[in-house]
Structure formats: structure tokens, C-alpha cells
Amino acid sequence: MVAIPNELIELLSEANHVAVLTGAGISAESGVPTFREAQTGLWSRYDPEQLATPEAFANNPRLVWEWYDWRRQLVSSVEPNTAHYALAEMAARVPKFTLITQNVDGLHQRAGSDGVIELHGNIVRTKCFDCGRIAYNVQELQETSGQVPPRCEYCAGLLRPDVVWFGETLPADALNRAYDASRNCDLFFSIGTSGLVYPAASLPAQALSQNIPTVEVNPQSTPLSGAMTFILAGPAGELLPQLVALAWPHSSQETE
Ligand code: OAD
16 A cells, blocks of 8 residues: 655645646546557557557548547546546645646546646547638538548548647647646646656656655656655555545545
8 A cells, every 4th residue: 555645645735736747547547548558459559659640640541530539439438537536626625726637538527627738639629630620510520421530611621639649739828837837836746647748748847946846646657756756656546535535634524
């Protein structure tokens, strides 16, 4: 069992602004495979890093579209887990809370988190590869045209998921807000992320540059681990509910 340091419990219960960065690991316990773990079944022979690129889409739009269709179905068939709910509860306890995610699965929002900063977009939204307009009637366009992927109503470009692919720029507003929160919070968490993909992986360093204590929640060590103030080396779905219950023992009992 992973011991949660008293110092961390105190810092959390007294914090005025907590910033949290999450990655694929927070959704692992919901049954969503992480990026760098072996894919299963039909898609196991494809490397996500080969499919999640503008070049892959340009070469074979149907293949990339169908991979995202499979991921959309997977995500809609699973539920948020105790880690997602613990963060929604933390947000209700801390005066200011900023949740920054690299995940495109929408599970934080389904667990009740508001104002989530989505650094890598969301797979349920679709936009045009050419003109960038959001498409709201994808199902209808697909059914009436029979085209995979369907085409944009405005410019006839191919439709694609509204996510950030490798080699693409992150949404500037989301990234600026993420940097700002990381440098101005008084406790920073990095949860379920391998810390390999930039610029998201640079957010803990922003907090550390301001002498803000940082916490990593991950059963494995990562390139970020060495710099962290606290390491909770275990599954987020177990550790985050424990941490919330320890930081606000009376409130947790009231809600039971
Ligand atoms: P990764 O798949 O790289 O890393 C997942 C991390 O979660 C690993 O460090 C695991 O050890 C950890 N993990 C697994 N189970 C966990 C659990 N139960 N609790 C806590 N941690 C757990 O996923 P990301 O870091 O999110 O980018 O990947 C970053 C980005 O790379 C993704 O957003 C995506 C990807 O390619 C784009 O699509 C642009």
C-alpha cells in the first residue's frame, strides 16, 4: 500500500489553487488503453503514433477515420472511474482548481468536472481538415453520402476528429491557460502521464520553476519523477480517493 505523506495532505487541504495535469493513465482503470501500451484486437498491428498524424490521414483518411470511430465507440462504452470522480470532488473543495488534460476521451467532463482545459482536443468533436469548421451533423452527412470520412458541407474538405495530431500545434488559448495555472497554483499534480509528449510534459517544470510543490501519481516512474516533490507510485483510481478522504475527512463523511 502506498503511504500518503502528511505534508501533502496538509498542503492539499490548505491550498487555494490546485492545478492538475492528466494523461491516458487516469482512464486506464475505466478500460481505455493508454497510448504506449499494446493495443488489442483489430487495431493491434497499428502504432497510434503512426495513425495520429496529418500525414497518415492524408495517405489513408478512411483508415484513420475508422480508427477514431473504434476509439469513439470504446470511450462511449466505458464509464469514468474513481480517479475522475475524486478530481471532480477535489474541485468542489479547493477555492480554485484547474484541470488540464491531454486526454481526448471526455471522461473528466462525464465525471462532473467543469472548465477542463483540453490540450489535445476531444474525439467526439469533428472538424474539416481543410477549412477547420466544426461539423455538427456528422452522422447525417455520413448516412446521406455514404462517404468515409464524410465531407465538409462548406468546402467539401474531408472531415477529421478535432484532436491534436503529432506535428500539429496545440490550441494556443488552452496552452496559455495551462501555463498560467501551472505557474500560479500552490500545488501541482501530474497524474497518469508518461511525460514524453511536449509541450504538456513541460507543465510540471513550470510549477517547479516557481517553487510550487509537485506530485506525481503513476505506478511507473517517468522522466518527470526525479524532479517531483512527492511521488505516489500506484493507480490513480485508488490513490486519489484516499487523498481526498484524508484531506477533507469531515466533508467525505458528510457526502457518504
Ligand atoms: P501514455 O500512454 O504515454 O502514458 C500513460 C501513463 O499512465 C504511463 O506512464 C503509465 O505508467 C501510467 N498509468 C497506467 N495506469 C495508470 C493508473 N491506473 N494510474 C495512474 N497512472 C497510470 O499516455 P500520455 O502520457 O497521456 O498525444 O500520452 C501523452 C500523449 O501522447 C497523448 O495525449 C497522445 C499521445 O500520443 C496526442 O495524441 C497528441
